[in-house]
Amino acid sequence: MIDASSLEFHHQLLDLAEAMKPLSSTVVKLAAAVADPDSTMRDVEAILREDPSLVAALLREANSAASAAASEISTVEGAVIRLGLARVLAIGAASSIGESEARNALPAYSLAEGGLWKHSMVTSYVAEAMYRSTPKTIGAEAVAAALLHDVGKLVLDKVLDPRYFRRGRKYNRVITKAERELADVDHAELSALLLEMWGIPTVIVDAVRYHHEPELATTPMAHVISVANTLAHGFETEIGFTYASYDLLEGREGSVKASLDMLNLKLDVVEQRARTLLEANGILPTAES
């Protein structure tokens, strides 16, 4: 057993991070292109063409009922136009992250098999709703950042003792405080480290790093991930939908409101748009079902 504040323990965490399967080179290049304001649609298409399986996944998604295509889409360009850059990158990241590992149960976090993956998907759809509401403020890469924001939990779960961590979370209320208390490092730091190691653009890395402390970030994207994360917990547990309940979920007061005000977004509008997206993609049951 190693003291969590020691260099040896930090190196053990690095070993575990390095052992994770990285995102594919296609996704890394795609993320860079999406985050680069000078890149063109032609650049994105060229990157996608290098990865036939991703193209197949994009065409499948573009022709799905959720995408409501009036006619069959059979080209890369058509798929990108139909889905939008934000969702294209998120689909790439989702197909690359290695769903098998991301779907594992995480005992320390009391997450059943598939629990982390579902939360990541819901968070990405909430972020997409926010992106669609204010695309000039928020980069399209926010949706992929939302999908990847908790990937560090896959590493931390391997070192956190569930017996201590459950009680630490109860005592601290804020999850990152409990993680730092017991493992010296929190999942947001670890998620950022993994993305940095995989070559993902800094704008995404920083948004993920500060998704529990968006006020420390230099770009608005951390606020998007922060709100999307909390609202996703609200959708998952159905105990959200007011600022007070979001404060309870976040473990601190005023965070969601401050971020939404900063982004000039209205809570009810974001919730409604996110719900529509989640229902259309079969993640939430529709009102009629």
Added chain:
Amino acid sequence: MWTNTKTPQSLGNGPGDFDDGDDEALSPDDVAFIQRFLLERSGNTISLEQGYLVESRLAPVAEKYRVASVSELITELREPPPQLAVDVVDALTATNTSFILQDTDLCEAIVDALQEAVDALDEQRPLVIWSAACSTGQEAFSLAILLNERFPELVGSGQVKVLATDLSPTTIKRCSAARYSRFEINRGIPPTERETYFQAVDRVWLAEASIRRLVKVKVLNLMGPWPGIPRCDMVVMRNVLPSLAPRVGLQVAQKVGQTVLRSRGVFVVGEDDSQLMKNAGYERYEQERGPCYRLSRGPHND
């Protein structure tokens, strides 16, 4: 189709309805003993609800001393061999800290205060800054970087030193080594300063000699006497006072004012310390940029 794979207790953030189950291995009496032990030896406080933290932090110590459980270790602590007592305090007081260089407002406030102190310096004495309860030293090395960047002539003349003290010998050893992990080097330091003042060696970042030679390290328990601590132009103690018992925190803040801080010296603490600092006889003179205080009354040391 939606299936709720999460229950409230499995939230990423929320407090939820956690089930402690049979996880409690320490008795309330054990935790209460550790609470008293820690207070007496370090002034630090833990809550009686933090038995999980005691178990987690002391499990490696129990292993080191070949004791079967943390509970048995606590039994030995009732009449502890000296080194065991040190190791237990070490384990329980370890805190994660960060560089302060990304807090540009605070850094500018510190630089302005140092400039005033430098202007008042004579050739008889150096500028002295004390980073108290410095943990692994990120705060002290941040100050050394600020001095290098903003007061190069003073640094060149050798007329400045940063004292870094902590009660933990293990932590002070790490501070002295000035080696930081990839996680630690990512906290609170901009890339430019990281590249300029640290060198990546294998998996650690080693502070350059230019800042290492400015920082003098020493084991010192704030609860005991403070030998070797001279009058200081600045004392930095961010996020330290709240971890101490309120009475101890107040005594430490008062002692800084009475025995260490020069009359125009600046005491940099944490944002949550305002009431304690007021009670200890200080006033905050920086309202916007950071929690920087000066003595509002009482003894003047110069």
